[in-house]
Amino acid sequence: MSKGFRQSQAQLHTWSGLLLGWVLFVVFATGTIAFWREPLNRWMRPELARVEDPAGVLHGAQAFLEGSAGDATTWFITLPGVQAPGAQVFWIPRPTTGGAPARGPRDTQAMIGADGTAVAARDTRGGEFFYRFHFDLYYMPVIYARWLVGIAAMFMLVAILSGIVTHKKIFRDFFTLRRAKGQRSWLDGHNATAVLGLPFHLMMTYTGLVTLMAMLMPWATVANYDDEAKLFDALFPHVEAVPRSGTPAPLVDLRPLVRDAEVRLGGPAGFVEVSEPGDAAARVTVSRAPGSMLDSRAPKVTYDGVTGRPIWTSPVPRAAARTAGVMVGLHAGRYGDLLIRWLYFLGGVAGTVMVASGLVLWTVKRREKLPDPARPHVGFRLVERLNVAVVGGFPFAVACFFWANRLLPPAMESRAAWEVHCLFMAWVAATLLATTARPARAWAALLGATGALLALIPLHNIAFTARGIFASIAAGDWMPVGADLTFLVFGAAFLAVARRVARFRPAGRRPRRTVAPTNALLAEPAE
């Protein structure tokens, strides 16, 4: 009985892990990188100075918006945190009745730099790319992407739970790693990364599903709310909109309002929304910074935009909304200080390695049982090549993305989009290599190239940007230093794995590929 149950769980684990494993790998990898979303936003614009005076930036943002977008219906200002490159502002232009076509989205946003003026930095999506890709993917309608990611997350939950049953010995063998033992080593590595990060993996998968729950399982909302707008009112309370009066009135200075809001909200402010600026009916809504609280749904306070008098405060969320908010907050990890961020990041690395090693394990295990190892069947070859293309190819593509950020000319037309195109072109190239070259060769080439590309970025920064590692140390600016050191460590790890793979000679009579690099894998590969 028990054996039958475990066997069935083993099959469930194998197939739920394999089928969407490649999607999971990419989602895990980008999600892990996205924990550094804000630092990457800054790191990918090395020409920007560090923000020292957030209030001055806010004042500059207001001045800029009054000058460039005085007739907009709404302004949005993201207040800069310590790691942000500046205040991101965007606005909704007033719809023109007939005549001129609406302006493109690029014309309605700007970055206010540390000196309080709009900056002319290179056009890049920065860390936002990884954040969006994590659940929206790319080149496809968002709704399909979210369904795909949501289904992959469900498979992941199934794979984790069945994996606990399947590998139940992992808890007893906790500290075991048998190195250079082929399938054993892969299994030990897979287990170690899974068990060490188990609370993290479970939490991430489950809360990740919670972020998509209204889409994946709409029945509860359909049953309780006949009108979707009412649901959103209940979940995201906001002040009643006031129609434009048509009487011009100057907007109050935002700085004292934000200071007052920080006292009322009990924490630093993160976001300012101004509706109908320059009108007598103007409203200013300040939300608390998501980085200062566990609940991802920040409380808000709204002021009259002319008198500066507070007129509305968001109600205390009820239990269900708060639970969902806390789960989303746990998932995104925005509440965390640097220590928590690093723990999240390392947990994500462990999860990425877990998925990767599980995928490779599928082939390692089956290779030994192949009737004719020289000519494996189609399914085996497909999985083997896909592993190279995704597990080897995607980190390579990410490394190329960072290089594109450094090398594409700053004045290039739609440069931000081309950075992303570079990522996908590199990925296509890696896939072509994976389908044509022998897998052992392709593994070594891709891992080695990834390692070299990552390790060389800090050198490029020293030579060609003002944020090289030494200049940043001298300035006491630790964010770029940490980023460059992380690139170096990952580059070295990839090179070490590539070296193991390249030197590996299959032992015994059966030809096997890439058996050994478990220890280097654990040392931390995989973006």
Next chain:
Amino acid sequence: MTALGFLAAIGAFAMFALSTDAHALARLHVRPTGHVRRRRRAAAWVLVAVAFAAIVAGRGWVYGPILWVGAIMAAAAIVFLSLNFLPAAPGTARGKQRSGVLAGSGPASPPADRDRGYDRRRGVDPRPGPADRTG
């Protein structure tokens, strides 16, 4: 307080590891008796509790428990990596025996260690664990 909690968590996992035969042999060159093993495991659990108390005291009830879980994972990873990748002290006679045990080809454990010995589980486990070999 937080740093203290992390240290306690690392100590806890070191204790857990040293209550297994393989790692006790590798690091201390002594096979722990049942009594010693139980004491080490008890000490480990106490340290887990100390880590919780210290981190909650340092970070409060909202973030403390989260950080404690993170500390447990990080400590386990640190102990895991150092046990498997730091070279053990030069082998004594018993230390050499350990390498055989780890490879699964060492002499069978005395009956007292049956439940924790690597050799029994890995080498001569009578039941073929199907799931255990599954990726």
